[in-house]
Amino acid sequence: MDEKIISARTLRRLPVYLHYLNSIQDHCRNISATAISEEFGLNDVQVRKDLNAVSGTGRPKTGYVVTELIAQIESVLDCRTESKTVLVGAGNLGKALLSYEGFRDFGLNIIAAFDNSPTICGTLVNGKPVLPLTDLETVCREKHIQLGIITVPASQAQEICDRLAACGITAIWNFAPTILRVPAGVLVENENLASSLAILSKHLRAEKGGAPT
Amino acid sequence: MDEKIISARTLRRLPVYLHYLNSIQDHCRNISATAISEEFGLNDVQVRKDLNAVSGTGRPKTGYVVTELIAQIESVLDCRTESKTVLVGAGNLGKALLSYEGFRDFGLNIIAAFDNSPTICGTLVNGKPVLPLTDLETVCREKHIQLGIITVPASQAQEICDRLAACGITAIWNFAPTILRVPAGVLVENENLASSLAILSKHLRAEKGGAPT
DNA sequence: TAGATTGTTAATCGATTAACAATC
DNA sequence: TAGATTGTTAATCGATTAACAATC
Numbered sequence: 001m002d003e004k005i006i007s008a009r010t011l012r013r014l015p016v017y018l019h020y021l022n023s024i025q026d027h028c029r030n031i032s033a034t035a036i037s038e039e040f041g042l043n044d045v046q047v048r049k050d051l052n053a054v055s056g057t058g059r060p061k062t063g064y065v066v067t068e069l070i071a072q073i074e075s076v077l078d079c080r081t082e083s084k085t086v087l088v089g090a091g092n093l094g095k096a097l098l099s100y101e102g103f104r105d106f107g108l109n110i111i112a113a114f115d116n117s118p119t120i121c122g123t124l125v126n127g128k129p130v131l132p133l134t135d136l137e138t139v140c141r142e143k144h145i146q147l148g149i150i151t152v153p154a155s156q157a158q159e160i161c162d163r164l165a166a167c168g169i170t171a172i173w174n175f176a177p178t179i180l181r182v183p184a185g186v187l188v189e190n191e192n193l194a195s196s197l198a199i200l201s202k203h204l205r206a207e208k209g210g211a212p213t
Numbered sequence: 214m215d216e217k218i219i220s221a222r223t224l225r226r227l228p229v230y231l232h233y234l235n236s237i238q239d240h241c242r243n244i245s246a247t248a249i250s251e252e253f254g255l256n257d258v259q260v261r262k263d264l265n266a267v268s269g270t271g272r273p274k275t276g277y278v279v280t281e282l283i284a285q286i287e288s289v290l291d292c293r294t295e296s297k298t299v300l301v302g303a304g305n306l307g308k309a310l311l312s313y314e315g316f317r318d319f320g321l322n323i324i325a326a327f328d329n330s331p332t333i334c335g336t337l338v339n340g341k342p343v344l345p346l347t348d349l350e351t352v353c354r355e356k357h358i359q360l361g362i363i364t365v366p367a368s369q370a371q372e373i374c375d376r377l378a379a380c381g382i383t384a385i386w387n388f389a390p391t392i393l394r395v396p397a398g399v400l401v402e403n404e405n406l407a408s409s410l411a412i413l414s415k416h417l418r419a420e421k422g423g424a425p426t
Numbered sequence: 427t428a429g430a431t432t433g434t435t436a437a438t439c440g441a442t443t444a445a446c447a448a449t450c
Numbered sequence: 451t452a453g454a455t456t457g458t459t460a461a462t463c464g465a466t467t468a469a470c471a472a473t474c
Contacts, residue, residue: 006415011411012409012412016390020391032455040392041394060454060456060457062450099308107410147417155236170417171417178232179253195225195228196386197316197321201292201384202290205291258433261431272474274474275474433471434472435468441465442461444460446457
């Protein structure tokens with residue numbers, strides 16, 4: 001009964017609420033869904049439904065107890081449990097992500113990176129070893145890797161994805177600009193920067209001209 | 214009549230199709246929506262509707278002409294027009310993105326980065342100058358900057374967003390884990406890595422235990 | 427002609443929003 | 451009590467999928 005089904009959209013907003021609640025917890029004991037909705041320009045019912053999915057302890061007139069909400073969201077997100085991770089593709093984007101320390105706050109622990117370029121294999125990036133791609137399966141199995149980050153070119157992404165899935169990895173964070181086919185039970189989260197840029201560019205362009213007549 | 218309204222979801226898939234079409238154009242003259250849908254595990258009607266939004270020249274039995282499709286998608290995405298961009302927040306993630314060359318392929322041209330740490334201001338990251346945050350307005354106005362990338366901590370993101378919008382920037386790529394309020398006409402594209410990790414972590418956790426009874 | 431493929435119209439699905447009753 | 455706020459049920463909206471007619 002503890003585990004309600006939480007929609008992906010709700011799940012995406014929870015870290016945002018959590019960050020906000022942490023920032024106000026020193027000066028606010030209670031908070032209403034209405035106040036949160038105004039902070040972020042969201043619909044108040046939406047916020048209430050989101051909070052309901054993790055909590056359900058709101059009280060009319062008073063709202064929610066900030067510290068309780070924080071504890072409940074943290075419990076759902078389970079920020080403290082580390083996710084053992086490998087990153088495949090130590091090119092520009094891969095190295096950039098390896099160097100980004102911020103992931104640690106979210107429980108992400110990158111154990112190793114893989115690449116097939118001999119010049120980068122054997123080096124360390126931000127203290128993390130870059131290993132030859134041939135070692136992928138061995139390391140994933142031995143270290144019980146749970147999560148794979150894909151930063152190879154689109155043309156190789158599906159093959160890497162297949163290999164990761166074959167090692168028992170069930171969560172894949174895909175930065176390659178392609179759509180991956182995966183077996184049932186494996187979750188792919190796409191961080192498609194090309195798609196995001198398409199949205200932004202289109203907006204910039206639409207503003208200027210419209211139809212060229 | 215040239216400009217049909219293209220939904221955001223469709224727009225996100227177009228770069229994926231484009232990449233695939235480029236990869237096959239040497240050996241395929243025609244391609245059917247069905248074939249594309251199978252390549253990516255999508256619904257065939259969905260692909261057809263997507264292609265329809267940019268083209269509408271498909272022929273029964275034959276499908277679409279690959280080179281025509283490529284030209285039409287490129288025209289809609291307008292990859293060749295450069296978007297003049299600034300990046301605000303030269304911390305770990307900011308520096309990582311500055312070092313990523315891949316953006317160039319998508320028409321993104323980062324003119325300068327901004328930060329308020331004296332130790333990083335005045336330096337170059339990947340050949341791009343990091344300037345003091347106080348210069349933000351001057352540079353944006355003088356260089357006619359169109360797009361802003363926000364990589365500051367969540368607590369400062371809204372303020373930076375307001376300042377960018379005040380300089381006439383109408384497209385914002387937000388990597389801070391928060392939701393931004395913007396004036397009408399300004400588009401925010403969120404690349405919320407914390408949200409993505411929430412989805413992935415939840416999946417990993419749900420698999421293992423489920424409810425602790 | 428037969429069959430693959432397109433494009434359209436209707437049905438389904440999920441998420442957001444609106445309306446409203448319950449409660450402190 | 452009055453009013454703010456919660457939580458629920460119904461309406462709306464947009465996107466995906468299914469069914470089907472048109473066409474090469």
